[in-house]
Amino acid sequence: MIDILIKNCMLITVNSKREVYHDGAIAIDQGKIVDIGSTADVAPKYEARTVIDAKxxxxxxxxxxxxxxxxxxxxxxxxxNIEAMDKLKNYTWPIQGCYTEEDALVSAKLGLLEMIKSGTTAxxxxGLHPRYGIPAVIQATIDSGMRAAISKYVMDLGGYALDNGALHKGMHETGEASKKQALELIEEWNGCGNGRIQIWISPRSVGGCSVDLFRWVCETAREHQVGITTHWSEVQNNVDYTMDSFGLRPVFFAxxxxxxxxxxxxxxxxxxxxxxxxxxxxxxxxIAHCPICNSKLAMGVARVPEMLKAGxxxxxxxxxxxxxxxxDLFREMRSMVLLHRAVQNNPLFPGSAEAIEMATRNGARAMMMQDRVGSLEKGKQADLILVDLKQPHFVPIHDPVSEVVWAANGNDVDTVIIDGKIVMWHRTVLTMDEDAILGEAEAIKDKILKQAGVKAQHIWAIR
Ligand SMILES: [Zn+2]
Structure with missing residues (x-):
């Protein structure tokens, strides 16, 4: 008797052969995929506590x-409608710099809920700052059932690129304090939640860290075998900073x-x-490519086709x-394809294959979990989603790989399974109280603006 058998589904494995089944099945037991293939081959072999007919x-x-x-x-x-640096200096950083631990926890729970509901499993x-109450955020992530790499900011300068002192005072930390907490968090939380949680280190952007601190990050991450993530070459002034300060372009500085x-x-x-x-x-x-953010803020166009071709x-x-x-990563997949086809005047590349790979197996590699998740294969952890194609915007259905990128959005995700556990069933999240989280977020929205001295921007006056 196994835990879950899913049968009669269209199956996109994203395995090394990129196998797709018109009528597929997956057997899941103790968190792992124990069998996968056609329904005719797989389904007769198993009795399961939960059988999902996914036609x-x-x-x-x-x-x-x-x-x-x-x-x-x-x-x-x-x-x-605000320019990128104006947004960071006058909105994002002051609001975060005035957060209480409760504010940050509400924000985190809302994010976890939204990700699950739109089919994100990891x-x-x-970077998180101590004022966000990091242990409670990690615990909320564990409780949600999601898989995550949660990183702790480290910093010893208060600037951003060539703009000294740009960072809001409420987000400052000393080098010693930020290093100490990063180590404590790794010690206490890395690998918890049945291995679903990793604790990484996130050096603040160029201008926020000294060379010595960047080197400490690299040495420490390797010693503890945790990942590093940071914003890099996100705007032109990042390049200006590394060229002016070190005579090196950002990747050579790295x-x-x-x-x-x-x-x-x-x-x-x-x-x-x-x-x-x-x-x-x-x-x-x-690279974590963010096509919608990059387009919305007119930050520039990442050289995605060139990078893909370079490997x-x-x-x-x-x-x-x-x-x-x-x-919603479905929107991100489609936007990635649209942006680069438009800019390159090339209707053939990138396509839905590249989009799905980026959102699944490439993401798993970025999280250093490519051996455990990112594709549906025997022996991997069962992190998977069921997307409901029985809707007008999908029909008629010829190719599920095309449908997922060109027609789907996050609301089409019906069921989410992470680590072999059903986290969302028929659009009800089983691990979180959705109404309570939405209510908490609405209840504090004005308070977090007021404490930061910030007003919401209205496109047209609201009476
Ligand atoms: Zn960012």
Missing amino acids: GFVVMPGLINAHMHLPQVMMRGLYD FIST KSLGLLGPDVTFAHGIYFDDAEIDLLAKTGTN VNISLGNDGMGVNNTA
């Missing part, structure tokens, strides 16, 4: 968000620090030249809710 559904790996900010979920829709959250490798995920990665792309590919350094591992992220405004 009309696509079953595919859970989506992986390789760059998001749990504390920024409460900034959704506040400032949709994520990398960029090389001088030891900040390249399969355990490093750079968010955005927009301003790379050919030599930098070559070095990223050779070192196995990961760089590119995953997808949504970034913050103030710059996106959702965590």
Whole structure:
């Protein structure tokens, strides 16, 4: 008797052969996929406690968000027409710099809920600050059932690129304090939640960390075998900073620090030249591409087609809710394809195959979990989603790989399974109280603006 048998589904495995089944089945036991193939081959072999007849559904790996900010979920829709640096300095950082632990926890829970409801099963959250009450955020993530790499910011300067003192005072930390907490969190939480939780280190962007601190991050992460994530080459002034200060472009500056490798995920990665792309590919350094955020803020266009052809591992992220405004990775997949086809005037590349790979197996590689998740294969952890194609915007159905990228959105996800456990069933999240979380977020939305002295931007006056 096994735990779960899913049968009669369209199955997108994203395995090394990219096998797709018109009528597939998956057997799950004790958190793992124990068998996978056609319904005719797999289903007769097993009796299961839970049998899911998934006719009309696509079953595919859970989506992986390789760059998001749990504390920024409460900034959704506040400032949709503002320039990037203005947004950071006058909205994002003051609001976060005035957060209480309760504010940050509400933001995190809302983000976890939204990710589950839109089919995301794992994520990398960029840097957390002690004022967010990091242990409670980690515990909420464990309780949600999600898989995550949660990173702790470290910093010893208060600037951003060439802009000294740009960071809000409420987000400052000393080098010693931030290093100490990073080590404590790794010690206490790395590997918890049945191995679902990793604790990473996130050096603040260039201008926020000294060379010595960047080097400490690299040495410490390798000693503890945890990952590193940071924003890199996200705007032109990042390049200006490393060129002016060190005479090196950002990726070569990273090389001088030891900040390249399969355990490093750079968010955005927009301003790379050919030599930098070559070095990223050779070192196995990961990129978390954020097409909607990059487009909305007109940050520039990442050289995704060139990086893909060079062999760089590119995953997808949504970034913050103030710059996106959702965590729906289906929108991110489609936007990635649209953006690069439009810019390159090439209707053939990238396509739905690249989009799904980025949101699944490439994301797993960025999280250093490619041996455990990111594709549906025997022996891997059972992180998967059921997408309901029995709806007008999918019919007629010829190719599920095409449908998922060109027609689906997060609301089409019906059921989510993480680590072999059903976390969402027929759109009801079983691990979280959805009404309570939505109520808490509405209840504190004005307070978090008032304590930061910030007003929401209205496109047209609201009476
Ligand atoms: Zn970000």
